[in-house]
Amino acid sequence: MPKPATVESTTPEPLAPSLDEAPLRPFHLRVTATTFGANFSDGYALGMIGAVLATLTDARHLSGVWQGLLGASALIGLFFGSIVLGRVGDIIGRQKLYIYNFVLITIASALQLWARDPALLFTLRLLIGFGLGADYAVGPTMLSEFAPRRLRGVLLGSLTVMWTVGYVLAGILGTYLGKSQDAAYLLLASGAVPALLVLLLRIGTPESPSWLISQGRVAEARDIARKYLKAELGPAEAAPAARGTSTSAAYRELFSPGQARRTWFGTVFYSAQVLPYFAIYTFMPTILAALHVPDPDLQNLLLNLFLLGGGIIGLWFLQKTGRRPLTIVTFGIMTAALALMGAFAHASTIALMVPFLVYTFVMAGASNLTQVYPAELYPTHLRATGVGFLNGTSRIASAVGTFILPVSLEHLGLSGSMYWLAAVLLVGMLVSLAWAPETRESVTTSGG
Template identity: 85%
Template sequence: MSETREQPMSKLATPATGLAPSLDEAPLRPFHLRVTATTFGANFSDGYALGMIGAVLSTLTSTQNLSGIWQGLLGASALIGLFFGSIILGRVGDIIGRQKLYIYNFVLITLASAAQFWAKDPTVLFTLRVLIGFGLGADYAVGPTMLSEFAPRRLRGVLLGSLTVMWTVGYVIAGILGTYLGDTENGAYILLATGAIPALLVLLLRIGTPESPSWLISQGRVAEARSIAHKYLKAELGDAANAPASTHTNHSDAYREMFSPGQATRTWFGLVFYSAQVLPYFAIYTFMPTILETLNVPDVNLQNLLLNLFLLAGGIVGLWYLQKIGRRPLVIITFGIMTVALSFVGIFANGSTVALMIPFLVYTFVMAGASNLTQVYPAELYPTHLRATGVGFLNGTSRIASAVGTFILPVSLDAWGLSWSMYWLAAVLLIGTLASIAWAPETKDSVTTSGG
């Protein structure tokens, strides 16, 4: 399966029509900003939803006497839904198109988020958060896919990487609100329900979004793709118009192709890379207030705020490195630093607060920057007809890792303490480092369309 390569600008330019020569070479248009804004909003909603449960979980635990199992289930609930939503609806996005899922998933997210206000029973709250995760799982598959297929090639990395920054913004805001306003049961439920506000805004902005031209081309619907490219992007299709329509619509065939020669290494890399990134992240930050309280850290709220600010700063700085040094060097270097940092957290777990917080802050800063890759790499690993399936698969499997880590960490802290808990999380990052050295491709200059 070979990707379509662009011809030089001079051979494709169409000055007579005033249209850009191809989708990948189109200048930044207002429509690009619209798709970017709604995808940004979706990632903000995701970060807000996942961050808020961690922020209010200690309050719910104390007011409802939740067991360790219920704490783990509620912490992992949205991640469980993300797994099923990404796996199931990612493939649906390659079969029926991106546009329908891009809109209707946020109907589910908005309604389920609002309903959390009345979910006083942990079983009901768990169910609603699984539904929220299911809707977000669809967006993990089709959101970055849509953006990658509309975005000009030179801006694709920074736009996709910025999704993680917006995720972090949502996560940090949820953490701050939860810390200062979620100390009562009623306040906790109000904060959970406020997730409906950004979700509704995203839904309203997405109404009227057209189908991805790249997907239409893969289905042989070139005339429709050309019409959308002209109307919304003021661009020609370029060589993409000549790509043969996809014949891979069978569910099992798609997954078989993902693990076929030439594609399997990319799939295995994406699976290990993404899972190793997010398992320690979600485990640690879902229970960060609990971890800080266990360590008797003075002024837990201030330390938690500092860590959240480092999350945000690291994500922003990481965008520059993403564009500057490429995907492969960035993933190897950051995995290595994070492995060392968490190892030092384990070493200094019984030391002074300063000795403990320095490696924690280093891990937080670097991890936030490295997380930008989780939005960029998956979309660049697959050709058009497999892209939503592949992105959904990698997101879904990574959420298994996230849910496992989130469920196991509180048990690990009780049984083994902080040091050994940090050591096994560092071992996960070491696996990611080794997998990246062996398999990570450089996809910075890849194009968004392909034949096949």
């Protein structure tokens, strides 16, 4: 008798009951990698101008105004990109901006090689910042809406570590290789390489299921969840959220009852975090000269290593600690560190470098929160708008601090400059004590 045919098992892989409970899939790693790459590109682009600005100043005889404008150029672009394109991401979806913004960044970065006129370089860096501003809004938003809840905090926090890696690498390359004008422009243009890699990896990324649900397109969201994440939509996830509104209405909703305090907290928290950071690190050579360090290149390398180490170790605290206590404690330590620098302005180099290293280490760890908190403060239909708004306002603060610090160092000296930067951090701590919510367990589709 013939043997019965063997029936192969065709049992499909079981689906997770919800997006929040989905297992870690290769697709999660892909979205994470491209968002990491975007943050690396951002850190590299912003770090490189600070690293080569002294060389460009000597070669092009730049005035103090042009130094300030070039130092703040990408930050200004970030403001407009975050504010304008963040809202666009809530209207047309995340996916289109997620890809096309890096077309702009790649082209504008490459063109810096020939931008010998400071006005042209300023314009190109505005465009780079504009494109990066879009990614500040949609990059963490996409990652937060795809990532399982248990991994969301560490993945979002890791974005800042990748930003720091790009920033530190730019600082090291600029310090040791950017001593000539041609090398400086080549290093600026080299930012096109990581940007192009990010662009290529992002091609084919699907739309965020959470955004599709907010538009009533539940069937499309369910198909994407099943295909890419091997998950079903949970009952709460599949319930359509509020539909998109007009741009003016959306910004009014950021300041509506029940949401306004979160927006005001996010604005002050983010701005107070990054204003001293960008001001200090854009003009690091000037500050090291004011500290009278014997080997400024070596000290700059040491500070960059503390920057990187603080960001990595800060991830552990981000995963183990609530958002609110971590924010308050780190603001307090950073405030004390810069205040001590102001008090010890005329002391020995070692006495100044110790609080400077403490500030750098803690600030790098605390900066991880800037990728996590904003995305958790808002519901889906406002998330890209809210994240974009907070990123945009923080970049205005960064640009203002970057423009003012060289003037402050000239007129107030190191002591006065450190005192007012410490005051900015103190405001951040006080506002956090009053308003910071705990969002660690926030839900992907509905926000905190």
